[in-house]
Amino acid sequence: GAVVSQHPSRVICKSGTSVKIECRSLDFQATTMFWYRQFPKQSLMLMATSNEGSKATYEQGVEKDKFLINHASLTLSTLTVTSAHPEDSSFYICSARPRQGPRYNEQFFGPGTRLTVL
Amino acid sequence: SQQGEEDPQALSIQEGENATMNCSYKTSINNLQWYRQNSGRGLVHLILIRSNEREKHSGRLRVTLDTSKKSSSLLITASRAADTASYFCATDARGYSTLTFGKGTMLLVSP
Numbered sequence: 001g002a003v004v005s006q007h008p009s010r011v012i013c014k015s016g017t018s019v020k021i022e023c024r025s026l027d028f029q030a031t032t033m034f035w036y037r038q039f040p041k042q043s044l045m046l047m048a049t050s051n052e053g054s055k056a057t058y059e060q061g062v063e064k065d066k067f068l069i070n071h072a073s074l075t076l077s078t079l080t081v082t083s084a085h086p087e088d089s090s091f092y093i094c095s096a097r098p099r100q101g102p103r104y105n106e107q108f109f110g111p112g113t114r115l116t117v118l
Numbered sequence: 119s120q121q122g123e124e125d126p127q128a129l130s131i132q133e134g135e136n137a138t139m140n141c142s143y144k145t146s147i148n149n150l151q152w153y154r155q156n157s158g159r160g161l162v163h164l165i166l167i168r169s170n171e172r173e174k175h176s177g178r179l180r181v182t183l184d185t186s187k188k189s190s191s192l193l194i195t196a197s198r199a200a201d202t203a204s205y206f207c208a209t210d211a212r213g214y215s216t217l218t219f220g221k222g223t224m225l226l227v228s229p
Contacts, residue, residue: 006160034216043206044161044219093160105149105210107217111160 001027002103004096006110013084014118021079021113023094029074030096034107035067038091050077074099084117091115124207128224137194139223141207142187148210150183151217152192155204164192164205197227 003026013019023033031052036044048069050056056069066088068080077096081088091114095107124141131137141150149168153161167174167183167190174181180193194201204224208217 004160036219041224043221046216046218049216091158095161106151106163106166108163109153109161112158114158 002098002106002108003027004094004108004110006092006094006113008113009111010114010116012116012118015085016083019081019084019115021081021092021094021115023077023079023096023110025075025096025098025108028096028101028108029099030077031074031099032097033071033077034095034097035069035077035079036093036095038093038112040091044093047079081115084115086117089115089117124205124220124223126223127221128226130226130228131197133197133199133227133229135197135227137197137201137225137227139192139205139207139225141190141192141220143190143207143209143211143220144188145209145211147185150181150190151208151210152179152181152190153206153208153219155206155222157203161206194225197225199227199229201225202227 005024007022033050035047038044047062048056048058050069050071052071058064071077093112095109098104151166152164155161165176165181167181178195183190204222206219206222208219
């Protein structure tokens, strides 16, 4: 149980285009989802916290107009990288926190999405 | 800024040996978690230890937490080549499951 999927797993796009990444909790409901980015051989940096039905909370230094987050249901959150540039190339990972149950304090991570902007 | 700092940054051992990784953090925490990441993949949750716990076991994993020193250690006993991965500690300090990750330790276990 507690499986989180991401789609796509890998995307290559041209500079200036927008890219949407989906994060789904497959077998549980998640009131909160988190978006991270990870540069090669570095740690995960939290970008934003997404709560179902409300606006996302962005970490300091993360442009909310650049990284649009929508959490429309208890099982789906999307991250849209708008007008992507090569410096946005990174590994984007989402996680989901269960709405209830004995593991509600834990985060379950998706497999990540590799974004390459040419 | 990152909360956790792991050491060593990289560790290379032989199969069968034990691997110990350490994590230090700066502020009070609700819990500390250890994750594993295979190259280019997502994270796998290994173990969670709460601030009022001192030691926890799960299979070949042993985690300790010393809140007075703001440090934790992860011990993997009888390591296997399949344990090769990066290991991260993450702290939940804000009280609503927002995690702050350390820089990680890259573990290489040679057959």
